Amino acid sequence: MERGRRNLLITGGAGFIGSNFANYWYNRYPEDKLVILDALTYAGNLNNLSLILNDSRVVFVKGNICDAPLVSKILQEYDIEIIAHFAAESHVDRSILAPGTFIQTNVVGTFTLLDCFRHHWEKQGKPPHFRFLHVSTDEVYGSLEIGDPPFTENTAYAPNSPYSASKAGSDHLVRAYYKTYQLPTIITNCSNNYGPYHFPEKLIPLMCINILLGKPLPIYGKGENIRDWLYVEDHCRALDLVIHKGKPGDRYNIGGGNEVRNIDLVRLICKIMDEIAPNLPVKPSERLITFVKDRPGHDFRYAMDSSKIQRELGWQPLESLESGLKATLQWYIDNPQWWQPLLSKEYQEYYRQVYQMV
Ligand code: NAD
Ligand code: DAU
Numbered sequence: 001m002e003r004g005r006r007n008l009l010i011t012g013g014a015g016f017i018g019s020n021f022a023n024y025w026y027n028r029y030p031e032d033k034l035v036i037l038d039a040l041t042y043a044g045n046l047n048n049l050s051l052i053l054n055d056s057r058v059v060f061v062k063g064n065i066c067d068a069p070l071v072s073k074i075l076q077e078y079d080i081e082i083i084a085h086f087a088a089e090s091h092v093d094r095s096i097l098a099p100g101t102f103i104q105t106n107v108v109g110t111f112t113l114l115d116c117f118r119h120h121w122e123k124q125g126k127p128p129h130f131r132f133l134h135v136s137t138d139e140v141y142g143s144l145e146i147g148d149p150p151f152t153e154n155t156a157y158a159p160n161s162p163y164s165a166s167k168a169g170s171d172h173l174v175r176a177y178y179k180t181y182q183l184p185t186i187i188t189n190c191s192n193n194y195g196p197y198h199f200p201e202k203l204i205p206l207m208c209i210n211i212l213l214g215k216p217l218p219i220y221g222k223g224e225n226i227r228d229w230l231y232v233e234d235h236c237r238a239l240d241l242v243i244h245k246g247k248p249g250d251r252y253n254i255g256g257g258n259e260v261r262n263i264d265l266v267r268l269i270c271k272i273m274d275e276i277a278p279n280l281p282v283k284p285s286e287r288l289i290t291f292v293k294d295r296p297g298h299d300f301r302y303a304m305d306s307s308k309i310q311r312e313l314g315w316q317p318l319e320s321l322e323s324g325l326k327a328t329l330q331w332y333i334d335n336p337q338w339w340q341p342l343l344s345k346e347y348q349e350y351y352r353q354v355y356q357m358v
Pocket of ligand 2: 090091092093136137138139190191192193201202203204206218219220223225226227262295302
């Protein structure tokens with residue numbers, strides 16, 4: 001792809017991965033303009049962008065990806081060439097409690113972006129360097145047992161939760177826009193990310209913050225479920241390569257190569273926290289581990305075969321699970337002013353509902 005000054009639209013750029021990506025891109029490509037479109041749901045947080053928001057190269061628009069007139073206006077006004085699409089409802093437990101917004105944002109929102117981008121691209125004479133990067137998940141492939149080979153780009157879709165079904169639907173739309181209109185789209189399917197700015201409903205930040213507060217560490221079922229953890233900056237480098245060197249119409253799996261059982265991960269978090277966090281209210285923090293009812297339809301194991309992106313685009317994750325976790329946990333210890341305001345009344349209500357359900 002040609003270099004030079006480019007204009008990117010980053011949807012969901014105030015969320016966890018989107019903000020890490022916006023910060024990454026801002027530093028890596030100082031000539032590019034970033035337009036960030038985010039509805040600022042409970043998961044969106046302008047503090048995630050505090051290092052870049054004041055720069056004239058960055059424009060923030062509060063708005064919904066389902067709002068076609070707004071999306072079209074942004075594409076035209078800022079002459080957008082690349083969309084990096086992160087906006088979504090992203091939490092499996094919330095999708096079990098209330099699936100409606102997942103269909104709206106993940107399916108209808110992705111459709112809206114695709115359709116507006118197609119018209120914009122056609123109006124410009126179908127420039128081949130335009131890109132629609134759709135950031136999706138390994139969860140669309142369903143669940144593995146021990147001994148099954150990892151998911152490849154050819155694994156059949158078998159989503160099990162309302163969240164993963166909505167992401168699968170959006171992936172199919174993205175694929176269809178390439179096949180039908182030749183819109184230069186690329187899909188990435190990645191494994192569980194972790195790192196700074198991760199909302200404390202997800203396993204790693206939740207465990208870290210509960211340890212700091214001396215609260216129970218709820219483990220679903222027996223804690224034997226397996227996830228493949230990917231440090232968010234490694235993910236951002238992968239997306240950078242996909243935007244620059246990925247083939248339109250293709251998909252790329254991105255995994256951390258760190259398969260671990262939840263219980264072992266939580267024990268590792270406890271061990272690191274005991275070493276690095278000062279004045280913990282309960283120590284050793286493993287004493288806080290509490291087994292709770294299992295998540296309904298809980299996928300047992302995810303594992304990604306990332307050999308395609310490694311072979312074709314030369315990507316490798318740089319962070320080991322231990323080094324990435326240490327950096328992440330240290331970040332939460334150093335930034336209570338970031339996470340304390342998130343533990344709002346609404347959050348407590350969500351917490352009550354979810355741990356009643358599981
Ligand atoms: P997140 O929940 O932290 O952030 C989502 C962002 O999207 C928030 O800022 C929110 O305000 C915004 N948003 C939600 N609905 C919107 C709407 N209708 N219009 C505009 N903005 C809206 O999510 P995340 O963890 O950063 O995930 C980003 C993307 O990566 C998602 O598409 C998710 O499916 C995918 N993904 C995440 C992971 C992970 O481990 N977090 C793994 C694989 C794939
Ligand atoms: O695999 C990629 C997916 O990873 C993304 O597509 C999703 O957006 C993202 O939320 C994440 O989904 P998971 O359901 O795997 O992540 P979560 O952090 O919610 O849970 C990780 C594992 O830990 C899972 O097996 C459930 C378990 N868990 C989670 C929580 C919140 C617990 O045992 N206790 C908990 O309190």
